[in-house]
Amino acid sequence: MADAPIFIGAAEVADLLQYGALLPVLERALVDFSKHDGMVVQPVRSTVPVDKHNGFLGVMPAYMTESDTLATKIVRFYHQTAFGTSSHQATVLLFNPSDGSLRAIMDGTVITEMRTAAVSAIATKYLKPDRLETLCILGSGAQAISHYNIFTQMFPFKQVRVWSRSRESAERFAGQVQGQVQVCTSAREAVLGADVVITVTMASEPVLFGEWVKPGAHVNAVGACRPEWREMDDALMKNAVLYVDSKEAALMESGDVILSGADIFAELGEVVKGTRPALCEKTTLFKSLGMAVEDAATAKLVFDCWLAKKKPKL
Numbered sequence: 001m002a003d004a005p006i007f008i009g010a011a012e013v014a015d016l017l018q019y020g021a022l023l024p025v026l027e028r029a030l031v032d033f034s035k036h037d038g039m040v041v042q043p044v045r046s047t048v049p050v051d052k053h054n055g056f057l058g059v060m061p062a063y064m065t066e067s068d069t070l071a072t073k074i075v076r077f078y079h080q081t082a083f084g085t086s087s088h089q090a091t092v093l094l095f096n097p098s099d100g101s102l103r104a105i106m107d108g109t110v111i112t113e114m115r116t117a118a119v120s121a122i123a124t125k126y127l128k129p130d131r132l133e134t135l136c137i138l139g140s141g142a143q144a145i146s147h148y149n150i151f152t153q154m155f156p157f158k159q160v161r162v163w164s165r166s167r168e169s170a171e172r173f174a175g176q177v178q179g180q181v182q183v184c185t186s187a188r189e190a191v192l193g194a195d196v197v198i199t200v201t202m203a204s205e206p207v208l209f210g211e212w213v214k215p216g217a218h219v220n221a222v223g224a225c226r227p228e229w230r231e232m233d234d235a236l237m238k239n240a241v242l243y244v245d246s247k248e249a250a251l252m253e254s255g256d257v258i259l260s261g262a263d264i265f266a267e268l269g270e271v272v273k274g275t276r277p278a279l280c281e282k283t284t285l286f287k288s289l290g291m292a293v294e295d296a297a298t299a300k301l302v303f304d305c306w307l308a309k310k311k312p313k314l
């Protein structure tokens with residue numbers, strides 16, 4: 001009989017997962033996904049609307065042949081949550097691919113926060129403009145914090161600006177992170193002149209407009225994961241060179257892509273592999289929807305680190 005699955009909670013995932021180890025694992029997952037050679041199986045996320053409670057449940061399975069990783073994430077995202085409960089909560093199930101038995105049940109909320117920010121950082125590493133002085137973050141929730149953490153570790157920004165719908169939450173964000181943050185009173189003020197812009201809001205109408213974005217800047221668009229939701233206007237969608245994590249998902253799930261009719265230039269994995277160019281001199285936009293392979297690869301890393309920690313030292 002197979003061993004009972006282990007449980008790894010949020011605090012332990014946060015303790016085991018380090019960006020230094022996560023970044024190369026994610027680059028590899030992005031490349032493997034974008035080869036489209038049948039070695040990675042990842043259907044577009046199944047999403048169940050929970051209309052009565054203004055939320056969604058998403059199921060995200062993947063199998064990666066080369067690393068022999070089989071996992072699924074189950075994620076709920078709700079617009080209104082009880083005070084103190086985060087809008088996104090996730091669990092990852094990691095299986096033994098050889099017999100399908102369940103190896104681990106682990107918190108997926110920390111995984112979602114860290115892997116999403118790490119993928120945006122990878123996009124920025126490849127697509128960044130020459131000048132990297134000002135970072136702008138629109139939104140001030142969990143993803144804003146994880147993005148702030150990795151972006152200020154990886155890049156030499158001199159100034160970080162944040163805007164949020166309520167000044168109070170932008171100020172709370174500024175108090176939570178290590179380092180100086182300029183709280184802006186409008187999204188426009190935060191965006192003007194920024195070299196890199198990150199959108200991490202739950203907006204369903206545009207909060208970022210092309211006329212504000214400096215030519216040559218790089219944008220990571222992380223929110224608006226439903227076909228009728230937007231974070232950006234048509235001007236930005238059409239004037240920027242558009243990179244996505246998955247073309248198939250972008251054409252099914254991204255309101256910004258579908259409703260603007262913008263052309264997709266490449267998948268991020270193709271850029272990392274070097275089969276499509278990074279047009280850094282132009283205004284670039286990475287539309288992130290989040291992929292099951294990112295969760296599967298991250299969960300395997302967490303599990304391997306857990307095993308290494310448990311192994312008795314000789």
Ligand SMILES: NC(=O)C1=CN([C@@H]2O[C@H](COP(=O)(O)OP(=O)(O)OC[C@H]3O[C@@H](n4cnc5c(N)ncnc54)[C@H](O)[C@@H]3O)[C@@H](O)[C@H]2O)C=CC1
Binds near residue numbers: 077088
């Ligand atoms: N691409 C990906 O891989 C992933 C994307 N996401 C998306 O990233 C976004 C941020 O997620 P979290 O930080 O976890 O959520 P959160 O609930 O912690 O923060 C959401 C932020 O959006 C703001 N907001 C809500 N409604 C707004 C509106 N109508 N206009 C402007 N701002 C608004 C809130 O004030 C808050 O600052 C969400 O859209 C989420 O679905 C989340 C996980 C993975």
Ligand SMILES: O=C(O)C1=NCCCC1
Binds near residue numbers: 112225
């Ligand atoms: O990739 C994910 O995980 C999510 N993406 C969009 C919003 C829900 C969670």
